[in-house]
Amino acid sequence: DTGVSQNPRHKITKRGQNVTFRCDPISEHNRLYWYRQTLGQGPEFLTYFQNEAQLEKSRLLSDRFSAERPKGSFSTLEIQRTEQGDSAMYLCASSLVSDRINTGELFFGEGSRLTVL
Amino acid sequence: GENVEQHPSTLSVQEGDSAVIKCTYSDSASNYFPWYKQELGKGPQLIIDIRSNVGEKKDQRIAVTLNKTAKHFSLHITETQPEDSAVYFCAASKPKAAGNKLTFGGGTRVLVKP
Numbered sequence: 001d002t003g004v005s006q007n008p009r010h011k012i013t014k015r016g017q018n019v020t021f022r023c024d025p026i027s028e029h030n031r032l033y034w035y036r037q038t039l040g041q042g043p044e045f046l047t048y049f050q051n052e053a054q055l056e057k058s059r060l061l062s063d064r065f066s067a068e069r070p071k072g073s074f075s076t077l078e079i080q081r082t083e084q085g086d087s088a089m090y091l092c093a094s095s096l097v098s099d100r101i102n103t104g105e106l107f108f109g110e111g112s113r114l115t116v117l
Numbered sequence: 118g119e120n121v122e123q124h125p126s127t128l129s130v131q132e133g134d135s136a137v138i139k140c141t142y143s144d145s146a147s148n149y150f151p152w153y154k155q156e157l158g159k160g161p162q163l164i165i166d167i168r169s170n171v172g173e174k175k176d177q178r179i180a181v182t183l184n185k186t187a188k189h190f191s192l193h194i195t196e197t198q199p200e201d202s203a204v205y206f207c208a209a210s211k212p213k214a215a216g217n218k219l220t221f222g223g224g225t226r227v228l229v230k231p
Contacts, residue, residue: 004160031217033218040223041223041224042121042221042222042223042224043161043206043219043221044221045218045219048216048218055216056216091160091161095217097217102217104151104166104168104210105151105166106151106217106219108153108160108161108162109160110159110160111159111160
Protein backbone atom coordinates (compact mmCIF):
# COMPACT_ATOMS: atom_id res chain seq x y z
CA ASP A 1 0.00 0.00 0.00
CA THR A 2 1.70 3.19 -1.18
CA GLY A 3 0.54 6.19 0.80
CA VAL A 4 1.60 9.81 0.53
CA SER A 5 5.37 10.09 0.60
CA GLN A 6 7.31 13.20 1.66
CA ASN A 7 11.01 13.95 1.43
CA PRO A 8 13.12 14.87 3.20
CA ARG A 9 11.59 13.99 6.54
CA HIS A 10 13.74 16.51 8.35
CA LYS A 11 15.70 19.50 7.09
CA ILE A 12 17.92 21.76 9.16
CA THR A 13 19.07 24.91 7.45
CA LYS A 14 20.52 28.30 8.22
CA ARG A 15 18.50 31.46 7.95
CA GLY A 16 18.57 32.84 4.43
CA GLN A 17 19.03 29.51 2.67
CA ASN A 18 16.52 28.01 0.24
CA VAL A 19 14.85 24.66 0.88
CA THR A 20 12.67 22.41 -1.23
CA PHE A 21 10.31 19.68 -0.12
CA ARG A 22 8.84 16.98 -2.32
CA CYS A 23 5.52 15.21 -2.04
CA ASP A 24 4.47 12.10 -3.92
CA PRO A 25 0.71 11.64 -3.55
CA ILE A 26 -1.28 8.44 -3.82
CA SER A 27 -1.00 7.65 -7.51
CA GLU A 28 -4.61 7.99 -8.63
CA HIS A 29 -5.33 11.10 -6.54
CA ASN A 30 -5.93 14.27 -8.54
CA ARG A 31 -5.89 16.75 -5.66
CA LEU A 32 -2.82 17.64 -3.64
CA TYR A 33 -2.68 19.91 -0.61
CA TRP A 34 0.09 21.54 1.40
CA TYR A 35 -0.40 22.37 5.06
CA ARG A 36 1.89 23.84 7.69
CA GLN A 37 1.80 22.71 11.31
CA THR A 38 3.63 24.48 14.10
CA LEU A 39 4.24 22.88 17.48
CA GLY A 40 1.04 22.38 19.46
CA GLN A 41 -1.21 23.69 16.70
CA GLY A 42 -3.48 22.21 14.09
CA PRO A 43 -2.43 22.09 10.44
CA GLU A 44 -2.99 25.31 8.50
CA PHE A 45 -3.89 25.28 4.81
CA LEU A 46 -1.27 26.69 2.44
CA THR A 47 -2.29 25.74 -1.09
CA TYR A 48 -3.85 23.06 -3.22
CA PHE A 49 -3.69 21.68 -6.74
CA GLN A 50 -6.15 19.90 -8.93
CA ASN A 51 -3.97 17.95 -11.32
CA GLU A 52 -1.31 20.48 -12.37
CA ALA A 53 -3.38 23.59 -11.71
CA GLN A 54 -2.79 25.50 -8.49
CA LEU A 55 -6.33 26.52 -7.58
CA GLU A 56 -5.90 28.37 -4.31
CA LYS A 57 -3.19 29.89 -2.16
CA SER A 58 -3.58 30.95 1.44
CA ARG A 59 -2.49 34.38 2.64
CA LEU A 60 0.00 32.40 4.75
CA LEU A 61 1.88 31.61 1.55
CA SER A 62 4.16 34.62 1.27
CA ASP A 63 6.05 35.42 -1.92
CA ARG A 64 9.04 33.48 -0.55
CA PHE A 65 6.98 30.31 -0.92
CA SER A 66 6.28 28.63 -4.22
CA ALA A 67 4.62 25.32 -4.96
CA GLU A 68 4.45 23.41 -8.20
CA ARG A 69 2.93 20.25 -9.51
CA PRO A 70 4.25 20.26 -13.07
CA LYS A 71 2.84 16.98 -14.39
CA GLY A 72 -0.06 16.55 -12.03
CA SER A 73 1.77 13.91 -10.05
CA PHE A 74 4.42 14.87 -7.48
CA SER A 75 4.62 18.37 -6.04
CA THR A 76 7.41 20.54 -4.67
CA LEU A 77 7.24 23.29 -2.09
CA GLU A 78 10.15 25.71 -2.14
CA ILE A 79 10.90 28.27 0.54
CA GLN A 80 13.39 30.96 -0.42
CA ARG A 81 15.44 33.02 2.03
CA THR A 82 14.22 31.00 5.01
CA GLU A 83 13.43 32.74 8.28
CA GLN A 84 13.27 31.27 11.77
CA GLY A 85 9.50 31.69 11.68
CA ASP A 86 9.37 29.18 8.83
CA SER A 87 10.33 26.40 11.24
CA ALA A 88 7.40 24.00 11.18
CA MET A 89 6.17 20.66 9.91
CA TYR A 90 5.09 20.85 6.28
CA LEU A 91 2.38 18.32 5.56
CA CYS A 92 1.24 17.11 2.18
CA ALA A 93 -2.11 15.45 1.61
CA SER A 94 -3.91 14.06 -1.42
CA SER A 95 -7.44 13.10 -2.35
CA LEU A 96 -9.48 11.83 -5.26
CA VAL A 97 -12.32 14.02 -6.42
CA SER A 98 -14.52 13.44 -9.44
CA ASP A 99 -18.12 13.87 -10.46
CA ARG A 100 -18.84 10.51 -8.87
CA ILE A 101 -16.34 10.44 -6.03
CA ASN A 102 -15.92 13.06 -3.33
CA THR A 103 -15.53 11.58 0.13
CA GLY A 104 -13.76 14.69 1.38
CA GLU A 105 -11.09 12.55 3.02
CA LEU A 106 -7.55 13.84 2.84
CA PHE A 107 -4.71 11.33 3.11
CA PHE A 108 -1.69 12.88 4.80
CA GLY A 109 1.97 12.09 4.51
CA GLU A 110 4.24 11.97 7.54
CA GLY A 111 5.47 15.48 6.93
CA SER A 112 8.75 17.28 6.40
CA ARG A 113 10.05 19.02 9.49
CA LEU A 114 11.97 22.24 8.82
CA THR A 115 14.28 23.74 11.41
CA VAL A 116 15.74 27.14 10.56
CA LEU A 117 18.72 28.12 12.71
CA GLY B 118 -13.25 32.26 6.48
CA GLU B 119 -14.02 29.24 8.59
CA ASN B 120 -12.85 29.13 12.21
CA VAL B 121 -12.80 25.93 14.25
CA GLU B 122 -12.38 25.98 18.02
CA GLN B 123 -11.52 22.80 19.92
CA HIS B 124 -11.69 21.98 23.64
CA PRO B 125 -10.05 20.82 25.80
CA SER B 126 -6.46 21.23 24.69
CA THR B 127 -5.36 18.35 26.93
CA LEU B 128 -7.32 15.46 28.35
CA SER B 129 -6.12 12.82 30.76
CA VAL B 130 -8.32 9.79 31.37
CA GLN B 131 -8.02 6.48 33.14
CA GLU B 132 -7.95 3.42 30.93
CA GLY B 133 -11.48 2.19 30.40
CA ASP B 134 -13.07 5.59 30.94
CA SER B 135 -14.65 7.71 28.20
CA ALA B 136 -13.13 10.75 26.52
CA VAL B 137 -15.09 13.59 24.93
CA ILE B 138 -13.69 16.34 22.73
CA LYS B 139 -15.82 19.26 21.55
CA CYS B 140 -15.51 21.56 18.56
CA THR B 141 -17.40 24.55 17.26
CA TYR B 142 -17.29 25.99 13.75
CA SER B 143 -18.28 29.36 12.38
CA ASP B 144 -19.30 28.89 8.73
CA SER B 145 -22.78 27.46 8.24
CA ALA B 146 -21.78 26.41 4.70
CA SER B 147 -19.40 23.77 6.10
CA ASN B 148 -20.86 20.33 5.50
CA TYR B 149 -18.12 17.80 6.26
CA PHE B 150 -16.59 17.25 9.68
CA PRO B 151 -13.73 14.75 10.00
CA TRP B 152 -11.69 13.80 13.03
CA TYR B 153 -8.01 13.01 12.67
CA LYS B 154 -5.64 11.25 15.03
CA GLN B 155 -1.97 12.21 14.97
CA GLU B 156 0.66 10.09 16.66
CA LEU B 157 4.13 11.37 17.41
CA GLY B 158 6.19 11.91 14.28
CA LYS B 159 3.38 10.95 11.94
CA GLY B 160 0.85 12.73 9.78
CA PRO B 161 -2.82 13.01 10.77
CA GLN B 162 -4.96 9.97 10.02
CA LEU B 163 -8.72 10.03 9.57
CA ILE B 164 -10.55 8.07 12.27
CA ILE B 165 -14.18 9.06 11.69
CA ASP B 166 -16.17 11.69 9.85
CA ILE B 167 -19.71 12.99 9.64
CA ARG B 168 -21.64 14.94 7.06
CA SER B 169 -24.15 17.67 7.73
CA ASN B 170 -27.15 15.52 6.82
CA VAL B 171 -26.42 13.13 9.71
CA GLY B 172 -26.66 13.79 13.44
CA GLU B 173 -24.61 10.90 14.78
CA LYS B 174 -22.23 8.26 13.54
CA LYS B 175 -20.57 5.40 15.38
CA ASP B 176 -17.67 3.11 14.58
CA GLN B 177 -16.85 0.60 17.31
CA ARG B 178 -15.53 2.59 20.29
CA ILE B 179 -15.69 5.99 18.64
CA ALA B 180 -18.70 8.13 17.83
CA VAL B 181 -19.26 11.61 16.54
CA THR B 182 -22.29 13.84 17.02
CA LEU B 183 -23.21 16.96 15.09
CA ASN B 184 -25.53 19.82 16.00
CA LYS B 185 -25.88 21.98 12.89
CA THR B 186 -28.07 24.55 14.56
CA ALA B 187 -25.55 25.21 17.29
CA LYS B 188 -22.61 24.62 14.92
CA HIS B 189 -20.82 22.20 17.15
CA PHE B 190 -19.71 18.59 16.93
CA SER B 191 -18.11 16.18 19.36
CA LEU B 192 -15.95 13.08 19.41
CA HIS B 193 -16.66 10.38 21.96
CA ILE B 194 -14.22 7.57 22.70
CA THR B 195 -15.49 4.84 25.00
CA GLU B 196 -13.50 2.19 26.87
CA THR B 197 -10.28 4.08 26.26
CA GLN B 198 -7.06 2.10 25.81
CA PRO B 199 -3.42 3.21 26.06
CA GLU B 200 -3.13 3.12 22.27
CA ASP B 201 -5.75 5.86 22.11
CA SER B 202 -3.12 8.25 23.48
CA ALA B 203 -2.42 10.76 20.71
CA VAL B 204 -3.36 14.24 19.51
CA TYR B 205 -6.85 14.49 18.01
CA PHE B 206 -7.92 17.20 15.59
CA CYS B 207 -11.39 18.13 14.48
CA ALA B 208 -11.85 19.84 11.15
CA ALA B 209 -14.51 21.35 8.94
CA SER B 210 -14.76 21.78 5.21
CA LYS B 211 -17.13 23.12 2.62
CA PRO B 212 -18.34 21.39 -0.55
CA LYS B 213 -16.20 20.22 -3.43
CA ALA B 214 -16.51 23.51 -5.25
CA ALA B 215 -14.66 25.21 -2.40
CA GLY B 216 -11.77 22.78 -2.75
CA ASN B 217 -12.50 20.42 0.13
CA LYS B 218 -10.00 22.41 2.16
CA LEU B 219 -9.98 21.39 5.78
CA THR B 220 -9.87 23.98 8.55
CA PHE B 221 -8.50 22.31 11.68
CA GLY B 222 -9.06 22.95 15.34
CA GLY B 223 -6.09 23.45 17.63
CA GLY B 224 -5.95 19.83 18.73
CA THR B 225 -6.51 17.85 21.92
CA ARG B 226 -3.69 15.86 23.46
CA VAL B 227 -5.25 12.74 24.98
CA LEU B 228 -3.36 10.70 27.54
CA VAL B 229 -4.82 7.39 28.61
CA LYS B 230 -3.32 6.25 31.89
CA PRO B 231 -3.11 2.50 32.43
